[in-house]
Amino acid sequence: xxxxxxxxxxxxxxxxxxxxxxxxxxxxxxxxxxxxxxxxxxxxxxxxxxxxxxxxxxxxxxxxxxxxxxxxxxxxxxxxxxxxxxxxxxxxxxxxxxxxxxxxxxxxxxxxxxxxxxxxxxxxxxxxxxxxxxxxxxxxxxxxxxxxxxxx
Numbered sequence: 001x002x003x004x005x006x007x008x009x010x011x012x013x014x015x016x017x018x019x020x021x022x023x024x025x026x027x028x029x030x031x032x033x034x035x036x037x038x039x040x041x042x043x044x045x046x047x048x049x050x051x052x053x054x055x056x057x058x059x060x061x062x063x064x065x066x067x068x069x070x071x072x073x074x075x076x077x078x079x080x081x082x083x084x085x086x087x088x089x090x091x092x093x094x095x096x097x098x099x100x101x102x103x104x105x106x107x108x109x110x111x112x113x114x115x116x117x118x119x120x121x122x123x124x125x126x127x128x129x130x131x132x133x134x135x136x137x138x139x140x141x142x143x144x145x146x147x148x149x150x151x152x
Contacts, residue, residue: 004060
């Protein structure tokens, strides 16, 4: 039997499954110790009075098996951009087209919101992800160095 997948806007009730996907990705990236986000923080940040992120979920048989988490950023050169924080598909569903469904849906959403483009990061050793992004003719920037500052 052929599996069917659906993509929909995420809702607050999805957050436990979303956090599990985030943890699964962190395990894959050998960085589970860096995940300190909580359901409470995600509920406030995504569904509080000033939401700062949104997400789409991929479902199969009423089970969440994928995630595309995004937010807006502003480029002084390009204007409103969509930032794809994470595109995650649970390991057992990888290679079945779920990532493409999520990516296509997120791109269409960005266009509908009048964004001038979409940005994201990928680890340089994650060949499957890099090869996937190449199918979209994504630009890979060699000049910029990622920087961050932790407040906590």
